[in-house]
Amino acid sequence: MSLSTIIGDYRAFFAQQITDLKAAGFDLGPLPVSHLAYRTATKEEYLEKRDALEAIASANVENVWRGRPMSKIILKEPAVLNADHSVEMIELIPPKHLFDYPMGLEHVGFVIGKTFDNFCEKYKDRFSTNQDHGKYCQPHFVIFESGYAVKFYRHGLKEVVAMEGRAFDGFYHDEWPNETAAE
Numbered sequence: 794m795s796l797s798t799i800i801g802d803y804r805a806f807f808a809q810q811i812t813d814l815k816a817a818g819f820d821l822g823p824l825p826v827s828h829l830a831y832r833t834a835t836k837e838e839y840l841e842k843r844d845a846l847e848a849i850a851s852a853n854v855e856n857v858w859r860g861r862p863m864s865k866i867i868l869k870e871p872a873v874l875n876a877d878h879s880v881e882m883i884e885l886i887p888p889k890h891l892f893d894y895p896m897g898l899e900h901v902g903f904v905i906g907k908t909f910d911n912f913c914e915k916y917k918d919r920f921s922t923n924q925d926h927g928k929y930c931q932p933h934f935v936i937f938e939s940g941y942a943v944k945f946y947r948h949g950l951k952e953v954v955a956m957e958g959r960a961f962d963g964f965y966h967d968e969w970p971n972e973t974a975a976e
Contacts, residue, residue: 794845794848794849795849796846796849796868796872796883799842799845799846799849800829800831800842800846800883800897800898801897801898803829803872803874803880803898804873804874804875806829806898806901806941807829807874807875807878807901808875809939809941810900810901810937810941810943811875813937813939813941813943814935814943817919817935817937818916818919819916819919819935821903823877823878824903824904824905825903825904825906825949826874826878826879826880826901826902826903826904827880827882827902827903827904827946827949827950827951828865828880828882828883828884828901828902828949828950828951829872829880829882829883829884829898829900829901829902830883830884830885830886830898830899830900830901830902831883831884831885831886831897831898831899832886832887832896832897832899833885833886833887833888833896834888834896835888836887836888836969839885839886839887839888842885843855843864843866843885843966846864846866846868846883846885847866847964849868849869849870850866850867850868850869850964851867851868851869851961852866852867852961852962852963852964853865853866853867853961853964853965853966854954854959854960854961854965855965855966855967856954856957856959856967857967857968858926861887861888861969862887862966862967862968862969863884863885863886863887864883864884864885865882865883865884865885865950865951865954865961866882866883866884866885867881867882867951867961868880868881868882868883881951882949882950882951884902884950886899898941899941899942900934900941900942900943900944901942901943901944902932902943902944902945902946902949902950903943903944903945903946904946904947904948904949905945905946905947906947906948909945909946909947912945913933913945916933919935920933920934920935921934921935921936921942922934922936926953927953927957928956929947929948929952929953929956929957930946930948930950930953931947932944932945932946933945
């Protein structure tokens with residue numbers, strides 16, 4: 794099974810996010826891509842997508858966040874997004890959703906790196922909001938009229954996972970700690 798069979802036309806999704814960023818006034822070069830995020834509507838869909846993605850992956854670190862597991866899946870082969878970008882990680886996000894996010898492909902994560910603070914200052918009037926996902930992960934992002942988003946990170950999610958003490962050396966699954974939160 795191919796990545797596009799599992800998550801849809803990720804190249805067209807990525808191209809649209811680049812177009813939307815330019816229209817929003819972001820002047821970006823070819824930044825590294827941390828990940829593509831895919832949201833599922835049900836726990837069953839999450840488990841099906843996780844199994845399908847793991848069949849084309851080399852590792853998965855699943856951790857519990859806000860009462861449900863979330864997968865960070867490393868593909869065996871990076872997926873080409875366009876001439877300047879590829880991606881090796883899919884972030885798989887299950888329900889319960891706090892906001893009205895689009896299901897399926899939902900956001901692209903870009904890595905800014907050492908210039909993150911300057912980048913955030915430069916584009917502060919263009920961001921929709923920022924999030925606090927812990928000590929190493931505080932993305933700033935823009936949400937477009939379509940409901941899709943682009944998030945900007947100091948560290949890519951693969952690096953964040955390593956900084957949190959986990960390794961991409963196999964397939965790790967967590968239990969659903971609170972079944973009512975996952976449905």
